[in-house]
Each structure stands twice: as C-alpha cells, then as structure tokens.
Amino acid sequence: MAEGVLKDRVAVVTGASRGIGYFAAKALAEAGAHVVAVARTVGGLEELDDEIQAAGGSSTLVPLDLRDYDGIDRLGAAIFERWGRLDVLVGNAGVLGQLSPLGHIPPKVWDEAMAINVTANWRLIRSFDPLLRQSDAGRAIFLTSGAARNCRAFWGTYSVTKAALEALARTYAAESRKTRIRVTLVNPGPMRTAMRGKAMPGEDPATLPHPSAIAPAIVRFAAPGHDVPLGRFDFPSGSLVSLLEAG
Template identity: 75%
Template sequence: MTDEKPLKDRIAVVTGASRGIGYFTARALAEAGAHVVALARTVGGLEELDDEIKALGGSATLVPVDVTDYDALNRLGAAIYERWGKLDILVANAGALGQLSPLGHIPPETWDKVMAVNVTANWRLIRSLDPLLKRSDAGRAIFVSSAAAQKCRPFWGVYSVSKAALEALARTYAGETANTPIRVVAVDPGPMRTAMRGRAMPGEDPETLPHPAEIAPHIVRLASPDFDRTDVRFSFRTGEISALGSAAA
C-alpha cells in the first residue's frame, strides 16, 4: 500500500492562514500530511481552520500574530527550532492591497503598511526561518506574488511596487540558496475569489472567479520534495512555470 500522505512528517509555516488562499493552502498541506504552523491576525479564522484540519485527521499549531510584529517572527524561528529543529515549507501568503490611487495621492502610512506586510515581513521571515529551511532535506519557500509585479497598471502603484520588490526578494534568495536543498517559487494566483480581490474590484461578480481552494493542490505540489526547480514563477491562470526574471504571462 502506497503512502497517501506526500508531506508526512513535514513542518509547514503558512502566513495569512485565516482566510482565502492561505486558509485553503494550510488545509491542503495538513491533509497531505504536514503539520501546519498557521499565522494570521484573526483568531476566529484560525480556530475554524484548526477544526477543519482536525476533522481531516491533520494537525496544526495556531499563531495569532500580525506579520509586521517582527519580534514575534524572530520568536517564531526560535520556537520552531526548539520544537522540531527544522522547517520544510514556508508559504508566505499574507498580503495587503493598500488603496488604488495615483502615486502622488497615496497616504504615506498606507505606503509604509503595504511595504511592511508585502516586503519587509517576508524578508524578516527569511531572516528568521532560513537556518531552519537549511536543516530540511528539501526546504521549500513559496511566496504568493501577483502579475501586478510586471503589469504596473495605473493606480495600482503601491501594490505593484511591493510585489515587484517581493519577486526581487525571492529571486535573490533563490540565488543565495541555489547550492542548498532549498527551492524558491513565486506563485501568481491571478484573479481569484478573495476578500482582497473584492476590495480591488467591487463591481466584479466573484462567482466568475476561481475559488481559493482550487489553487491549494498546486501549492502542495510546489511544496513537495519532488518539485526540484528554483527561481521560478507558477501562474495558476495558465498553469505555466517560468523563470522568475521573465515577463509574466
């Protein structure tokens, strides 16, 4: 009988895990056998996730935290080291839209918040978790990005700039870990039925968009030890995997 749990005994951190892509990815990782360390600000959403994971026979550790609490991210790395001594999977999903506005009209506090969540928090996660990923036989770092990183449409400035910076961060990390067991992937979900998309496109019918649960199995595949490519971008919309430096499809 074959093992039906491809991520059995693997430890996964998922940020933004209380809803949307992070929620369904965390659930899918747990169903595949991983122990999920779920980070989010919303306690209720984390508790609902925990209930679902337990119902699937999986396990999770809930960490109610804002990813801009950088001291907490430092403590996260230390706690994971003390309990498991390694980390196999990081899914850096938490993100902020900010507001759609001409660049000159974006309030500085909005700009700073989006950069803190979308860029600096992910650098802090790398800083805290990189030693743990290097202790895995197949560390996987997956960053949820966006085609906005390349398209740079008018009025999407703060979000586009933050996602372009995130992809630069991912590319740099991929280069620095190329000779280690770590593999680095950026994921472009495309338009998806999430709360963030609803805020950006309030007139859009969400039922015309893919559900976040649909991308979760793909992220599980990218997190698997069997996926051995790095410095690449996965497009959910096209199903293509391309070099991170290339233009988005």
C-alpha cells in the same frame, strides 16, 4: 489531493485565516504536513484548526501581526526548539494598499503595504533560512501577482510591493542555489478573495476561481520532489517558468 506526500513535514503558512492561505493550509495538512498557521484573525485560525483536526491533520495556531518582527523571530526560535527544522514556508499574507494616484497615497497606507508585503517576508527569510537549511528539502513559496510586472495606473502601492517581493525571492533563490532550498513565486491571478473584492467591487465573484483551486499547486511546490531552484507559477495559464535559467 496528494495524500501523504508531505507526511511528517513542518509547514508555516502566513495569512492562514482566510482566502488562499486558509485553503493552502488545509491542503498541506491533508497531504500530511503539520501546519503552523499564522494570521491576525484568531477566529479564522480556530475555524481552520477545527477543519484540519476533523480531517485527521494537525496544526499549531500562531496569532501574529507580521509587523511584529520580534514575534517572527520568536516563532523561528520556537520552531527550532520543537522540530529543529522547517520544511515549507508559504509567504501568503498581503494587503492591497489603496488604489490611488501615487501622489495621493497616504504614507501610512504605503508603509503598511511595504511592511507586510515586503519587509515581513524578508524577516521570515531572515528568521527561517537557518531552519529551511536544516530540512532535507526546504521549500519557500511566495504569493505574487501579475501586478508586479503589469504596472497600471492607480495600482502603484500593490505593484511596487509585489515587484519588490519578486526581487526578494529571486535574490534568496540565487543565494540558496547550492543548498537544498527551492523557491517558487505563485501568481494566483484573479481569484475569489476578499482582497479581489475590495479591488474590483463591481465584479461578480462567482465568475472567478475559488481560492481552494490553487491549493494543489502549492502542495506540489512544497513537496520534496519539486526540484526547480526558482520558478514562477502562473495559475491562470498553468505555466511554470524556471527563472534562474531564464536569467
């Protein structure tokens, strides 16, 4: 891990109580960042905090349902009052929804997926953009999926929300191009997470990469030295495509 590369940086990680968010938060703390860990599951956050503290890092725990949009605004205000800026935002939290024909998806399931996978990330941008602009190198990282472009039968909820998230990130990057903010979309691919287990219950998780494997890449994109205005990183292939230049 790139120890010290994020020294004295402030990083928000959503969905930090398990999976990719958990290990990304640990890695960011190991690299020197103070991690503001956001999740609904208090137990997972406390376990994360114990590991960060044991490794000599620091964190602030924020138990928050991202559908509490006023809560996101309060978090932004609290970060401003304490640090006056935000250096890194990792929008990791997401839900699968339901694998079902489009016509059979319950509206409640659709609305929850849109709320967490799309609207919550817009609210994070809305609340944190002024803070990221106060950083000398603001970095916004959003977890996407190949499902955003590979639209398969029965995956409509997840595909549509991830496609919308990518459009959101690309728009934000275009609007931020003349600032010091850099935006990265990260596609982890198949990974040993609870969401993957729910989607593919017959799959052997031991055949998949552990979620900690992607953490070094997230640290790299969070660092001040990363200077691609908008990139999409594909973890399975290791490729980083610059989207603004590609159009």
